[in-house]
Amino acid sequence: MGDTHNQWTKASSAHKFKSWLRLRSDPNIRSVTYMPRPGDGAPRAVTLIPGDGIGPLVTGGVEQVMEAMHAPVYFERYEVHGDMRKVPEEVIESIRKNKVCLKGGLATPVGGGVSSLNVQLRKELDLYASLVNCFNLPGRIRKGSIQGLEHEVVPGVVESLKVITKFCSERIAKYAFEYAYLNNRKKVTAVHKANIMKLADGLFLESCREVATKYPGIKYNEIIVDNCCMQLVSKPEQFDVMVTPNLYGNLVANTAAGIAGGTGVMPGGNVGADHAVFEQGASAGNVGNEKLVEQKKANPVALLLSSAMMLRHLQFPSFADRLETAVKRVIKEGKYRTKDLGGGSTTQEVVDAVVANLD
Amino acid sequence: MARRTLPILNRVLSKPPSPIGLLSRLDTKRSVTYMPRPGDGAPRPVTLIPGDGIGPLVTGAVEQVMEAMHAPVYFERYEIHGDMKKVPQEVLDSIRKNKVCLKGGLATPVGGGVSSLNVQLRKELDLYASLVHCFNLPGLPTRHQNVDIVVIRENTEGEYSGLEHEVVPGVVESLKVITKFCSERVAQYAFEYAYLNNRKKVTAVHKANIMKLADGLFLESCREVATKYPGIKYNEIIVDNCCMQLVSKPEQFDVMVTPNLYGNLVANTAAGIAGGTGVMPGGNVGADHAVFEQGASAGNVGNEKVLEQKKANPVALLLSSAMMLRHLQFPSFADRLETAVKRVISEGKYRTKDLGGGSSTQEVVDAVMAALD
Numbered sequence: 001m002g003d004t005h006n007q008w009t010k011a012s013s014a015h016k017f018k019s020w021l022r023l024r025s026d027p028n029i030r031s032v033t034y035m036p037r038p039g040d041g042a043p044r045a046v047t048l049i050p051g052d053g054i055g056p057l058v059t060g061g062v063e064q065v066m067e068a069m070h071a072p073v074y075f076e077r078y079e080v081h082g083d084m085r086k087v088p089e090e091v092i093e094s095i096r097k098n099k100v101c102l103k104g105g106l107a108t109p110v111g112g113g114v115s116s117l118n119v120q121l122r123k124e125l126d127l128y129a130s131l132v133n134c135f136n137l138p139g140r141i142r143k144g145s146i147q148g149l150e151h152e153v154v155p156g157v158v159e160s161l162k163v164i165t166k167f168c169s170e171r172i173a174k175y176a177f178e179y180a181y182l183n184n185r186k187k188v189t190a191v192h193k194a195n196i197m198k199l200a201d202g203l204f205l206e207s208c209r210e211v212a213t214k215y216p217g218i219k220y221n222e223i224i225v226d227n228c229c230m231q232l233v234s235k236p237e238q239f240d241v242m243v244t245p246n247l248y249g250n251l252v253a254n255t256a257a258g259i260a261g262g263t264g265v266m267p268g269g270n271v272g273a274d275h276a277v278f279e280q281g282a283s284a285g286n287v288g289n290e291k292l293v294e295q296k297k298a299n300p301v302a303l304l305l306s307s308a309m310m311l312r313h314l315q316f317p318s319f320a321d322r323l324e325t326a327v328k329r330v331i332k333e334g335k336y337r338t339k340d341l342g343g344g345s346t347t348q349e350v351v352d353a354v355v356a357n358l359d
Numbered sequence: 360m361a362r363r364t365l366p367i368l369n370r371v372l373s374k375p376p377s378p379i380g381l382l383s384r385l386d387t388k389r390s391v392t393y394m395p396r397p398g399d400g401a402p403r404p405v406t407l408i409p410g411d412g413i414g415p416l417v418t419g420a421v422e423q424v425m426e427a428m429h430a431p432v433y434f435e436r437y438e439i440h441g442d443m444k445k446v447p448q449e450v451l452d453s454i455r456k457n458k459v460c461l462k463g464g465l466a467t468p469v470g471g472g473v474s475s476l477n478v479q480l481r482k483e484l485d486l487y488a489s490l491v492h493c494f495n496l497p498g499l500p501t502r503h504q505n506v507d508i509v510v511i512r513e514n515t516e517g518e519y520s521g522l523e524h525e526v527v528p529g530v531v532e533s534l535k536v537i538t539k540f541c542s543e544r545v546a547q548y549a550f551e552y553a554y555l556n557n558r559k560k561v562t563a564v565h566k567a568n569i570m571k572l573a574d575g576l577f578l579e580s581c582r583e584v585a586t587k588y589p590g591i592k593y594n595e596i597i598v599d600n601c602c603m604q605l606v607s608k609p610e611q612f613d614v615m616v617t618p619n620l621y622g623n624l625v626a627n628t629a630a631g632i633a634g635g636t637g638v639m640p641g642g643n644v645g646a647d648h649a650v651f652e653q654g655a656s657a658g659n660v661g662n663e664k665v666l667e668q669k670k671a672n673p674v675a676l677l678l679s680s681a682m683m684l685r686h687l688q689f690p691s692f693a694d695r696l697e698t699a700v701k702r703v704i705s706e707g708k709y710r711t712k713d714l715g716g717g718s719s720t721q722e723v724v725d726a727v728m729a730a731l732d
Contacts, residue, residue, distance in 0.1 A: 035642050035644055035651075035682050038548050038645070040551065041551040175397050181431075183393055183691050184692075217429055272397070276394065319555075
């Protein structure tokens with residue numbers, strides 16, 4: 001356990017003094033007393049999947065910042081690529097052992113017979129809730145129902161089955177309300193199209209209503225998905241926590257991410273009863289275009305904030321706060337921003353700025 | 360446990376949330392995304408010991424605020440009083456089961472044959488580190504600003520070993536015992552605490568120039584642990600100089616680690632300069648259990664007048680219960696509670712006598728509940 005600490009590099013004493021002074025005088029930095037249990041400082045193992053496209057670039061950014069913070073995590077890296085048939089067994093085992101994973105995106109080929117490895121991972125580990133926090137827009141949670149059951153009825157006609165089960169709807173609704181309760185959120189909104197898909201989305205709504213009765217302190221309402229999209233782009237402040245079936249969630253999350261600042265900055269994760277996988281919150285279904293990868297100008301903010309969520313999940317609140325504070329400072333100062341935020345910096349420049357801003 | 364949880368959850372959640380509190384320039388609302396595990400919201404049982412003197416008054420305050428917040432905790436209350444011979448077995452069993460306890464003070468009679476129940480509790484449960492967080496509260500002016508000291512004190516041995524005997528009539532020997540084992544683990548805890556809470560410096564307080572072997576052993580253990588944390592500064596200070604520095608330049612201190620007796624004195628001094636024992640939170644932690652209580656109590660449970668008029672300061676125990684919520688991994692509730700308490704202090708309208716006001720305990724509690732988000 002002492003080995004990790006021996007690898008620390010010594011920061012310059014001037015920098016340390018300055019950051020100590022800032023910590024003392026900044027009224028917005030909260031002095032939180034957290035009384036850890038003995039042994040809480042032992043480093044935790046986290047599975048790391050760099051992935052495709054901008055994945056390796058941004059996960060590299062996270063690794064650098066974790067080093068700089070001397071955070072009590074160490075990464076076990078595994079190469080997984082979107083063109084593999086399935087997620088390698090050793091990766092699944094690693095995540096089962098560590099319980100926590102951080103990943104870049106995995107490219108999903110359009111059409112063809114290869115199913116998305118992202119989806120495969122979520123199903124294997126039963127990560128039934130996916131969470132995207134669009135700040136300045138509150139978070140939302142979408143449900144993971146089973147999808148991908150397609151068959152060609154006759155040539156030229158394909159039926160795609162959408163499956164909604166009470167079991168899955170109930171647990172995602174429960175998670176949404178529990179999330180709201182634990183994070184002091186006031187309202188949960190269910191997004192649906194039950195006027196058309198009366199049975200499927202109707203079942204989803206029923207489950208949500210049932211769970212809502214157990215949380216009388218939290219407001220609950222429902223909104224049809226088309227109206228929801230319109231409301232999102234005109235009056236997003238009305239939304240707090242949103243719970244949705246799989247497809248709507250994908251669309252709603254990406255829309256919300258876009259309004260609030262872009263998919264480059266929103267953190268997110270996938271959680272199940274036993275495991276949690278953290279990744280960029282919304283990715284608009286791609287892993288970055290080629291030019292971005294070549295010029296190394298991908299935005300690392302989303303994954304950095306997701307890794308802060310991960311630190312909090314691992315019960316290292318102080319490190320999580322430091323990371324979030326540093327990232328928010330860099331964004332606010334505006335000097336180092338990637339292209340999607342209107343600047344021209346490279347990934348490395350943003351990462352260096354975050355490291356320099358750490359307390 | 361599932362069968363008990365649901366009705367309790369229903370009861371806890373049966374009231375609508377309180378209205379939004381007053382806006383304040385103190386409003387540091389952090390939007391933190393905390394992705395809980397499914398099931399994290401299940402209520403947790405906590406052993407509650409009201410205790411003596413002002414104890415019942417301030418623990419009652421905590422219970423009210425927890426209700427108002429609909430926090431996922433429920434209390435199992437046990438009566439203990441300082442004049443009992445020993446801590447009842449059922450209480451120990453309860454704490455062993457729940458792992459977490461909140462208590463008011465237990466009066467310790469001076470002299471006589473009855474040993475302190477506070478100390479007994481700590482030894483039984485092997486709560487080897489005691490932690491007091493002394494910091495300036497915004498809006499509460501004191502002679503020194505920028506005080507943010509955490510005193511970590513060895514809790515089980517030292518001068519409190521309780522080994523005394525009368526050699527011959529009129530001559531008493533009192534044994535102070537220092538062991539490598541205990542010194543090492545409290546030093547280990549102090550550095551781990553500093554690491555996890557982003558603290559920059561640990562200072563060991565000692566009197567090894569006089570007690571060369573005993574405090575020398577303590578220092579050795581601290582130095583050994585310090586080498587494992589090269590990113591954290593470590594220094595040592597003799598306890599008399601320490602007291603002087605505390606009252607003249609307290610901002611130089613960060614985390615302090617001390618053996619039992621010095622820790623008691625240093626903690627109370629630090630509490631005094633930063634605002635008083637009525638506001639400092641604290642706790643006792645061991646490998647398996649944690650007991651939260653008012654950080655520094657100056658060895659008493661409040662004087663009778665305060666008790667009669669019900670004007671005890673509930674802030675210390677409220678902040679300790681916020682630490683407890685964080686310990687139970689309910690960070691959002693902990694933040695709400697701390698924010699509300701700090702708002703009330705900063706507004707200055709409802710303060711008890713020790714802070715310069717004239718409010719009663721209940722008035723402060725009502726103000727805190729009104730200030731909850």
